[in-house]
Amino acid sequence: SYELTQPLSVSVALGQTARVSCGGNNIESKNVHWYQQKPGQAPVLVIYRDSNRPSGIPERFSGSNSGNTATLTISRAQAGDEADYYCQVWDSNTAYVFGTGTKVTVL
Amino acid sequence: EVQLVESGGGLVQPGGSLRLSCAASGFIFSNTWMSWVRQAPGKGLEWVGRIKSKAGGGTTAYAAPVKDRFTISRDDSKNTLYLQMNSLKTEDTAVYYCTTVSTTATTAHFDSWGPGTLVTVSS
Numbered sequence: 001s002y003e004l005t006q007p008l009s010v011s012v013a014l015g016q017t018a019r020v021s022c023g024g025n026n027i028e029s030k031n032v033h034w035y036q037q038k039p040g041q042a043p044v045l046v047i048y049r050d051s052n053r054p055s056g057i058p059e060r061f062s063g064s065n066s067g068n069t070a071t072l073t074i075s076r077a078q079a080g081d082e083a084d085y086y087c088q089v090w091d092s093n094t095a096y097v098f099g100t101g102t103k104v105t106v107l
Numbered sequence: 108e109v110q111l112v113e114s115g116g117g118l119v120q121p122g123g124s125l126r127l128s129c130a131a132s133g134f135i136f137s138n139t140w141m142s143w144v145r146q147a148p149g150k151g152l153e154w155v156g157r158i159k160s161k162a163g164g165g166t167t168a169y170a171a172p173v174k175d176r177f178t179i180s181r182d183d184s185k186n187t188l189y190l191q192m193n194s195l196k197t198e199d200t201a202v203y204y205c206t207t208v209s210t211t212a213t214t215a216h217f218d219s220w221g222p223g224t225l226v227t228v229s230s
Contacts, residue, residue: 030213030214031211031213031214031216033214033216033217035152035217037152041222042204042220042221042222042223043144043152043204043217043220044220045216045217045218045219048209048216048218049211049214049216054218086151086152088152088216088217089214090213090214090215090216095154095157095168095170096142096144096154096157096215096217097154098151098152098153098154099151100151101151101152
Protein backbone atom coordinates (compact mmCIF):
# COMPACT_ATOMS: atom_id res chain seq x y z
CA SER A 1 0.00 0.00 0.00
CA TYR A 2 1.12 3.56 -0.65
CA GLU A 3 2.29 5.56 2.37
CA LEU A 4 2.87 9.25 3.00
CA THR A 5 5.27 10.43 5.71
CA GLN A 6 5.22 13.87 7.32
CA PRO A 7 7.29 15.36 10.15
CA LEU A 8 5.48 15.36 13.47
CA SER A 9 5.98 19.07 14.00
CA VAL A 10 7.33 22.21 12.37
CA SER A 11 8.00 25.49 14.16
CA VAL A 12 8.22 28.87 12.47
CA ALA A 13 8.81 32.39 13.75
CA LEU A 14 6.04 34.90 13.19
CA GLY A 15 6.40 36.43 9.73
CA GLN A 16 8.86 33.79 8.51
CA THR A 17 8.43 30.87 6.11
CA ALA A 18 7.33 27.38 7.14
CA ARG A 19 7.83 24.34 4.97
CA VAL A 20 5.94 21.11 5.58
CA SER A 21 7.20 18.04 3.73
CA CYS A 22 5.26 15.00 2.57
CA GLY A 23 7.34 12.01 1.52
CA GLY A 24 6.20 9.16 -0.70
CA ASN A 25 7.71 6.81 -3.26
CA ASN A 26 7.96 8.72 -6.56
CA ILE A 27 5.34 11.13 -5.25
CA GLU A 28 6.04 13.48 -8.14
CA SER A 29 4.04 11.07 -10.34
CA LYS A 30 0.95 11.81 -8.26
CA ASN A 31 -1.06 14.94 -7.52
CA VAL A 32 -0.77 16.04 -3.91
CA HIS A 33 -3.46 17.87 -1.96
CA TRP A 34 -3.11 19.65 1.39
CA TYR A 35 -5.57 20.25 4.23
CA GLN A 36 -5.41 22.55 7.25
CA GLN A 37 -7.14 21.50 10.46
CA LYS A 38 -7.43 23.82 13.43
CA PRO A 39 -8.28 22.39 16.88
CA GLY A 40 -11.89 21.28 17.16
CA GLN A 41 -12.63 22.09 13.53
CA ALA A 42 -13.08 20.17 10.31
CA PRO A 43 -10.22 20.10 7.80
CA VAL A 44 -10.10 22.74 5.07
CA LEU A 45 -8.55 22.24 1.63
CA VAL A 46 -5.69 24.72 1.16
CA ILE A 47 -3.84 23.31 -1.89
CA TYR A 48 -5.07 20.89 -4.57
CA ARG A 49 -3.24 19.18 -7.41
CA ASP A 50 0.21 20.12 -6.11
CA SER A 51 0.03 23.89 -6.32
CA ASN A 52 -3.50 25.21 -6.84
CA ARG A 53 -5.26 27.31 -4.21
CA PRO A 54 -9.03 27.15 -3.69
CA SER A 55 -10.80 30.50 -3.63
CA GLY A 56 -10.42 32.21 -0.28
CA ILE A 57 -7.05 30.66 0.54
CA PRO A 58 -4.33 33.34 0.91
CA GLU A 59 -1.51 33.51 -1.62
CA ARG A 60 0.85 32.89 1.30
CA PHE A 61 0.03 29.19 0.90
CA SER A 62 1.82 27.44 -1.95
CA GLY A 63 2.76 23.89 -2.91
CA SER A 64 5.35 22.03 -4.92
CA ASN A 65 6.06 18.41 -5.78
CA SER A 66 9.31 16.86 -6.98
CA GLY A 67 11.03 13.50 -6.71
CA ASN A 68 9.95 11.74 -3.53
CA THR A 69 8.84 14.86 -1.64
CA ALA A 70 5.95 17.30 -1.88
CA THR A 71 6.13 20.53 0.09
CA LEU A 72 3.56 22.93 1.49
CA THR A 73 5.06 26.39 1.99
CA ILE A 74 3.49 28.98 4.27
CA SER A 75 5.04 32.42 3.70
CA ARG A 76 4.86 35.28 6.19
CA ALA A 77 3.44 32.93 8.80
CA GLN A 78 0.70 34.29 11.03
CA ALA A 79 -0.60 33.14 14.40
CA GLY A 80 -3.79 32.03 12.64
CA ASP A 81 -1.77 29.52 10.58
CA GLU A 82 -1.18 27.36 13.64
CA ALA A 83 -2.84 24.06 12.82
CA ASP A 84 -2.33 20.47 11.80
CA TYR A 85 -1.59 19.99 8.10
CA TYR A 86 -2.23 16.79 6.14
CA CYS A 87 -1.14 15.84 2.65
CA GLN A 88 -3.23 13.44 0.58
CA VAL A 89 -2.93 11.57 -2.71
CA TRP A 90 -5.06 9.19 -4.70
CA ASP A 91 -3.40 5.87 -5.43
CA SER A 92 -4.82 3.24 -7.80
CA ASN A 93 -4.20 0.46 -5.25
CA THR A 94 -4.75 2.17 -1.93
CA ALA A 95 -7.36 4.74 -3.05
CA TYR A 96 -7.38 7.87 -0.89
CA VAL A 97 -4.25 8.13 1.25
CA PHE A 98 -3.56 10.73 3.93
CA GLY A 99 -0.20 11.67 5.35
CA THR A 100 0.56 11.28 9.03
CA GLY A 101 -0.01 14.96 9.74
CA THR A 102 2.23 17.84 10.86
CA LYS A 103 1.57 20.27 13.68
CA VAL A 104 2.72 23.75 12.71
CA THR A 105 3.54 26.07 15.60
CA VAL A 106 4.05 29.82 15.07
CA LEU A 107 6.47 31.23 17.65
CA GLU B 108 -22.34 28.13 -0.42
CA VAL B 109 -21.69 24.43 0.08
CA GLN B 110 -23.12 23.11 3.33
CA LEU B 111 -22.73 19.60 4.71
CA VAL B 112 -24.24 18.67 8.06
CA GLU B 113 -23.74 15.24 9.59
CA SER B 114 -26.05 13.68 12.16
CA GLY B 115 -26.68 10.35 13.82
CA GLY B 116 -23.56 9.97 15.92
CA GLY B 117 -23.61 8.75 19.49
CA LEU B 118 -22.66 6.00 21.89
CA VAL B 119 -23.08 2.41 20.74
CA GLN B 120 -21.94 -0.90 22.16
CA PRO B 121 -19.40 -3.10 20.40
CA GLY B 122 -21.15 -5.25 17.82
CA GLY B 123 -23.93 -2.71 17.42
CA SER B 124 -25.08 -0.64 14.46
CA LEU B 125 -25.50 3.02 13.71
CA ARG B 126 -26.56 5.03 10.66
CA LEU B 127 -25.07 8.44 9.95
CA SER B 128 -26.69 10.99 7.67
CA CYS B 129 -25.24 13.99 5.87
CA ALA B 130 -27.60 16.71 4.64
CA ALA B 131 -26.15 18.59 1.67
CA SER B 132 -27.04 21.97 0.17
CA GLY B 133 -25.54 24.72 -1.95
CA PHE B 134 -24.44 22.51 -4.85
CA ILE B 135 -25.83 19.93 -7.26
CA PHE B 136 -25.72 16.92 -4.98
CA SER B 137 -26.80 14.39 -7.61
CA ASN B 138 -23.80 15.24 -9.80
CA THR B 139 -21.26 15.01 -6.99
CA TRP B 140 -19.16 12.13 -5.73
CA MET B 141 -19.31 11.95 -1.94
CA SER B 142 -17.12 10.42 0.73
CA TRP B 143 -16.79 9.73 4.45
CA VAL B 144 -13.53 10.41 6.29
CA ARG B 145 -12.98 9.69 9.98
CA GLN B 146 -10.58 10.81 12.69
CA ALA B 147 -10.03 8.84 15.88
CA PRO B 148 -9.43 10.95 19.01
CA GLY B 149 -5.98 12.52 18.83
CA LYS B 150 -5.16 10.73 15.56
CA GLY B 151 -4.90 11.58 11.88
CA LEU B 152 -7.40 11.48 9.03
CA GLU B 153 -8.53 8.15 7.59
CA TRP B 154 -10.60 7.68 4.45
CA VAL B 155 -13.63 5.42 5.06
CA GLY B 156 -15.38 5.12 1.70
CA ARG B 157 -16.91 6.95 -1.24
CA ILE B 158 -19.87 6.77 -3.58
CA LYS B 159 -19.91 8.00 -7.15
CA SER B 160 -22.72 10.05 -8.62
CA LYS B 161 -25.47 8.09 -10.39
CA ALA B 162 -24.15 9.41 -13.70
CA GLY B 163 -20.73 8.08 -12.73
CA GLY B 164 -22.19 4.64 -12.03
CA GLY B 165 -23.19 5.13 -8.40
CA THR B 166 -20.64 2.58 -7.25
CA THR B 167 -19.01 2.47 -3.84
CA ALA B 168 -15.49 1.79 -2.57
CA TYR B 169 -14.33 1.23 0.99
CA ALA B 170 -11.16 1.22 3.04
CA ALA B 171 -10.00 -2.23 4.14
CA PRO B 172 -10.78 -1.74 7.88
CA VAL B 173 -14.50 -1.13 7.19
CA LYS B 174 -15.13 -3.23 4.10
CA ASP B 175 -18.03 -5.63 4.53
CA ARG B 176 -19.19 -3.81 7.71
CA PHE B 177 -19.99 -0.31 6.44
CA THR B 178 -22.28 0.68 3.57
CA ILE B 179 -22.52 4.06 1.88
CA SER B 180 -25.69 5.09 0.09
CA ARG B 181 -27.29 8.25 -1.21
CA ASP B 182 -30.76 9.64 -1.75
CA ASP B 183 -30.49 12.28 -4.44
CA SER B 184 -34.16 13.25 -4.00
CA LYS B 185 -33.33 14.29 -0.43
CA ASN B 186 -29.78 15.55 -1.05
CA THR B 187 -28.64 13.19 1.67
CA LEU B 188 -25.68 10.85 2.08
CA TYR B 189 -25.73 7.90 4.47
CA LEU B 190 -23.23 5.66 6.23
CA GLN B 191 -24.62 2.43 7.65
CA MET B 192 -22.18 1.01 10.18
CA ASN B 193 -22.62 -2.58 11.38
CA SER B 194 -20.58 -4.85 13.64
CA LEU B 195 -18.99 -1.81 15.23
CA LYS B 196 -15.67 -2.17 17.00
CA THR B 197 -14.03 0.02 19.64
CA GLU B 198 -11.49 1.08 17.01
CA ASP B 199 -14.32 2.64 14.97
CA THR B 200 -14.58 5.37 17.62
CA ALA B 201 -13.97 8.62 15.74
CA VAL B 202 -15.39 11.84 14.40
CA TYR B 203 -16.94 11.05 11.03
CA TYR B 204 -16.82 13.73 8.34
CA CYS B 205 -18.94 13.91 5.21
CA THR B 206 -17.06 15.39 2.23
CA THR B 207 -17.54 16.24 -1.41
CA VAL B 208 -15.06 14.63 -3.80
CA SER B 209 -13.53 16.38 -6.78
CA THR B 210 -12.05 14.04 -9.37
CA THR B 211 -10.01 13.99 -12.53
CA ALA B 212 -8.79 11.03 -14.54
CA THR B 213 -5.76 10.61 -12.29
CA THR B 214 -6.55 12.06 -8.89
CA ALA B 215 -9.22 13.04 -6.38
CA HIS B 216 -9.44 15.30 -3.38
CA PHE B 217 -11.95 16.41 -0.79
CA ASP B 218 -13.28 19.89 -1.54
CA SER B 219 -15.75 20.59 1.24
CA TRP B 220 -16.21 19.05 4.67
CA GLY B 221 -19.02 18.95 7.19
CA PRO B 222 -18.34 19.73 10.88
CA GLY B 223 -18.39 16.02 11.73
CA THR B 224 -20.31 13.77 14.10
CA LEU B 225 -18.78 11.77 16.93
CA VAL B 226 -19.28 8.01 17.11
CA THR B 227 -18.21 6.31 20.32
CA VAL B 228 -18.10 2.52 20.47
CA SER B 229 -17.87 1.38 24.05
CA SER B 230 -19.48 -0.97 26.52
